[in-house]
Amino acid sequence: MLRIRIDEEITRKLNAVCEAQGKSMSEIVRAGIERQYAEMKK
Numbered sequence: 687m688l689r690i691r692i693d694e695e696i697t698r699k700l701n702a703v704c705e706a707q708g709k710s711m712s713e714i715v716r717a718g719i720e721r722q723y724a725e726m727k728k
Contacts, residue, residue, distance in 0.1 A: 692700070703714050 700711055700714060703709075704711055707714065709717075
C-alpha cells in the first residue's frame, strides 16, 4: 500500500482522468508509474 499527499489541483485532474477513462485512481496511478518507468528505460 502507498499513501501520498496531493494538492487540490492534482486531485481535480486525477478525478477528471478517472471519470473520463472509467478507471479507479489506483489504476490511473499505476498506469502513470508504468509510463514513467517505460520512458526511463528508453
